[in-house]
Amino acid sequence: MKLRNWLQHHSLKLLAIRDTPQAIAGGVAIGVFFGFTPLFGLKTLLSVAVGWIFGCNLLAAAIAVQLHDILLPFMPFVFDLEYRTGHWLLNRPHVWPEALTHAHLGPRAWRNWTTYVTLGKPMLAGSAVLGIPVALVFFFATRTIVARHQHKKASQSSGGGLGAEKKPRP
Secondary structure, eight states: OOHHHHHHHHHHHHHHOOSOHHHHHHHHHHHHHHHHSOOTTTHHHHHHHHHHHTTOOHHHHHHHHGGGGGGGGGHHHHHHHHHHHHHHHHSSSOOOOOOGGGSOOOHHHHTSHHHHHHHHHHHHHHHHHHHHHHHHHHHHHHHHHHHHHHHHHHHIIIIISTTOOOOOOO
């Protein structure tokens, strides 16, 4: 499926949701935020759970977390940026990490849980730093777009459309 078709299909799904613009935008923001996290297999579940806790639209959260599917070819670069940012934030004095290609992570290291802690903690911190601003941008953009769409749809259904009859002037 082409990128344009994918975006159009999912944006139409979001616009068809019957909820307040605030709730839909909150769900989208939560989904986009969790899309940045390296929590493979838990992203959708966590976005729906957090959306439920905050009273946001759950369907919007589930759709938005899948937005990172279109970024899949770029995710290694995003994860590297998240790791570097988190490593820089968590170390005193702030230092950039060595390149992961020089980290000597063989197959045996990936079977050890400490590797996930060593790499996962900086990645989670970096994903929060990168994900929060992007989620905020998506929140405000989605709220504006959904509010306009709902206002336009309401004005068309209340007689402002093309086929509406004009009332005679008194």
